[in-house]
Amino acid sequence: MNNEYGRMPSALSRRHVTGRKGEQAALEHLERHGYTIIGRNWRCRSGELDLIATEGDRIVFVEVRSRRSVNRFGTPLESVDVRKQLQVRATAQVFLRARGLEHCKIRFDVIAVIIGPGGEIAELKHIEGAF
Numbered sequence: 450m451n452n453e454y455g456r457m458p459s460a461l462s463r464r465h466v467t468g469r470k471g472e473q474a475a476l477e478h479l480e481r482h483g484y485t486i487i488g489r490n491w492r493c494r495s496g497e498l499d500l501i502a503t504e505g506d507r508i509v510f511v512e513v514r515s516r517r518s519v520n521r522f523g524t525p526l527e528s529v530d531v532r533k534q535l536q537v538r539a540t541a542q543v544f545l546r547a548r549g550l551e552h553c554k555i556r557f558d559v560i561a562v563i564i565g566p567g568g569e570i571a572e573l574k575h576i577e578g579a580f
Contacts, residue, residue, distance in 0.1 A: 463517075471515025471562035472499055474570045478560065482575075484509065488544070496540040500560075507554040510541045512579075515562040526561045526576065534580040 476486055479502050487508075488501030500511040514528050537557060545551050559579040565571035 467515050467517055467564055468513075470564055470568070470570075471560075472513045474562050474573055475511065475513045475560040475575075476500060478573055478575060479511065491540075491544060493540060493543045493547075495543055496536045498537065498540050498544060501544065504556075507556055508545070508550065509556045509558055510537060510544075511558045511560055512537055513560050513562065515564060517564050517566075524561060526559060526574070526579075529559050529579065537580075 472489075476489070479486060479500065484502040484504050486500060486502050488498060491498040491501060498510055499513040502509045502511060512529055512533070514526065516524070534557070541555065541557070542551075545553065545555070556578055557580050559576045561572075561574045561576070562570060563572040
């Protein structure tokens, strides 16, 4: 499939599109389930937080992982390794300190999204308290 310039999209741009599509599906899922989104793609020196939401009096940091299929790299959930968990926790602490929210209840969730061959959302799993 060619892009608007007549070229094949690069692997990087396909990954970006997959990631954005998965992130949008995750955001819509959270909103449908009563969460309020308070941040998206929040960045600092230690990393990036995909989605930040509130559920009642709790701040929820959501790592979104998207794949076009389950392949040799495993499922989206399997890609959230200990190193990634530590990075998300460290970045969340920076976010909380920057807003004076260090004493709030928090939770770390993962939303795994599988994008089907036609670009549709084939599967979405929301794991609350994933780490």
